[in-house]
Amino acid sequence: MPPATSLHFYRKRQTFEALAGERPQNLQSVYTVVREVLAALEERLQNLEASFYGPGGTPETEVKQWYLPLQLILRPARYSGLMSKDQLEDIYDRHIDITDLLTIDEESLVQIQNLVAKVLKAVREGFSESILYVEKLMDFLKRYCVSFSLPDGDSYLETATNYEKQRRDLERAIKLNIEVSS
Numbered sequence: 400m401p402p403a404t405s406l407h408f409y410r411k412r413q414t415f416e417a418l419a420g421e422r423p424q425n426l427q428s429v430y431t432v433v434r435e436v437l438a439a440l441e442e443r444l445q446n447l448e449a450s451f452y453g454p455g456g457t458p459e460t461e462v463k464q465w466y467l468p469l470q471l472i473l474r475p476a477r478y479s480g481l482m483s484k485d486q487l488e489d490i491y492d493r494h495i496d497i498t499d500l501l502t503i504d505e506e507s508l509v510q511i512q513n514l515v516a517k518v519l520k521a522v523r524e525g526f527s528e529s530i531l532y533v534e535k536l537m538d539f540l541k542r543y544c545v546s547f548s549l550p551d552g553d554s555y556l557e558t559a560t561n562y563e564k565q566r567r568d569l570e571r572a573i574k575l576n577i578e579v580s581s
Contacts, residue, residue, distance in 0.1 A: 433539070447525040472511055537573060
């Protein structure tokens with residue numbers, strides 16, 4: 400066997416950005432890139448959560464912090480919960496309407512309005528980049544992780560058929576959640 404040089408076998412490692420312009424070297428490189436992107440997305444989401452709750456903050460402490468002001472504006476308005484920003488705007492409109500007898504704690508109303516603004520800002524700014532990465536990732540998976548089985552399937556290829564059905568269901572769920580978040 401003739402001696403091989405290292406240059407003959409040297410290829411640069413593929414990255415997520417490189418997959419947009421070139422075919423993958425092999426299926427293992429696609430798996431590696433997908434794992435790296437998912438790990439980076441998970442880290443980004445953890446960082447978003449940490450920046451939203453602040454240092455040492457948890458969802459429990461956040462809920463406890465806002466529970467009393469929320470109850471002070473929801474009880475007089477006879478709402479069982481705050482489901483949308485429209486409800487908060489309705490409570491505010493009723494509060495400033497002199498013909499409506501609704502009286503609520505103004506400081507609590509301002510606190511909850513600030514909370515809603517904080518949440519909306521965090522969602523809009525924090526998730527936009529992550530959504531783009533997920534959309535790109537879905538495109539690459541559709542392109543490079545194609546099943547050889549049709550979703551209707553063949554009775555002799557039950558595993559492949561189940562894989563394809565699960566892949567399509569997961570893809571639909573991801574697209575649905577991305578559309579809702581956008």
